[in-house]
Amino acid sequence: MTSHGQFITFEGTEGVGKSTQLENAADTLKSLGVDVVVTREPGGTPMAESIRELLLAPRDEPVNDMTELLLMFAARAQHLQTLILPELEAGRWVLCDRFTDATFAYQGGGRGVPVEHIAQLENLVQGAFRPDHIVLLDAPVETGMTRARHRGELDRFEREAVDFFERIRQAYLDRAATDPDRYHIVDAAQPLEVVSRDVTSLIRGLVTRP
Ligand SMILES: Nc1ncnc2c1ncn2[C@@H]1O[C@H](COP(=O)(O)OP(=O)(O)OP(=O)(O)O)[C@@H](O)[C@H]1O
Numbered sequence: 357m358t359s360h361g362q363f364i365t366f367e368g369t370e371g372v373g374k375s376t377q378l379e380n381a382a383d384t385l386k387s388l389g390v391d392v393v394v395t396r397e398p399g400g401t402p403m404a405e406s407i408r409e410l411l412l413a414p415r416d417e418p419v420n421d422m423t424e425l426l427l428m429f430a431a432r433a434q435h436l437q438t439l440i441l442p443e444l445e446a447g448r449w450v451l452c453d454r455f456t457d458a459t460f461a462y463q464g465g466g467r468g469v470p471v472e473h474i475a476q477l478e479n480l481v482q483g484a485f486r487p488d489h490i491v492l493l494d495a496p497v498e499t500g501m502t503r504a505r506h507r508g509e510l511d512r513f514e515r516e517a518v519d520f521f522e523r524i525r526q527a528y529l530d531r532a533a534t535d536p537d538r539y540h541i542v543d544a545a546q547p548l549e550v551v552s553r554d555v556t557s558l559i560r561g562l563v564t565r566p
């Protein structure tokens with residue numbers, strides 16, 4: 357009997373260390389003999405990556421909130437059906453850099469889109485599918501921004517003001533508080549080695565769980 361893999365997402369505001377800790381988690385899983393696939397949102401398949409480019413490109417034309425929301429879920433539908441679900445069914449664990457919690461945090465908390473609208477699209481696109489575990493890397497907004505600042509051109513989201521990201525951070529924390537069994541808050545303001553140690557032990561715990 358093949359057992360399904362687990363779907364683990366990495367969330368948090370800009371520059372908190374999502375990509376770094378996703379790689380760390382992938383290495384941890386591989387060292388334990390788990391087959392792992394690493395992916396990201398928006399994106400993860402060629403078509404979804406094209407939608408990502410549409411979403412992130414800075415542009416003069418104001419982007420309507422509903423347009424942004426629908427594009428996020430359009431990319432997600434493609435990613436879910438053509439990559440995430442088949443990989444999980446094949447028994448591999450899928451680690452994803454952002455998923456639907458980011459939509460609740462960015463489009464909901466950040467942009468002010470009603471949560472019910474996001475929840476409707478979540479049900480439409482995903483049915484009952486939700487991440488098995490969410491690693492929420494939490495740090496003051498400025499900490500992440502300072503870490504990410506060495507990057508080149510800012511994308512459309514990175515051009516937003518600090519209070520936009522403060523609302524996002526709070527939205528993530530509020531969601532995490534509703535389901536502590538699935539949401540794992542990691543203090544991402546700590547030095548890299550400490551955050552990595554915390555994430556490694558969290559991931560090891562998920563593998564060895566009865
Ligand atoms: N705990 C930490 N302490 C100091 N620096 C860190 C820490 N974690 C990650 N970094 C560094 O901060 C930068 C941003 O990390 P990373 O790219 O993993 O963040 P991210 O959350 O994926 O960012 P983005 O939102 O832009 O995708 C990198 O240069 C990384 O090496």
Ligand SMILES: [Mg+2]
Pocket residue numbers: 374375376453
């Ligand atoms: Mg990243």
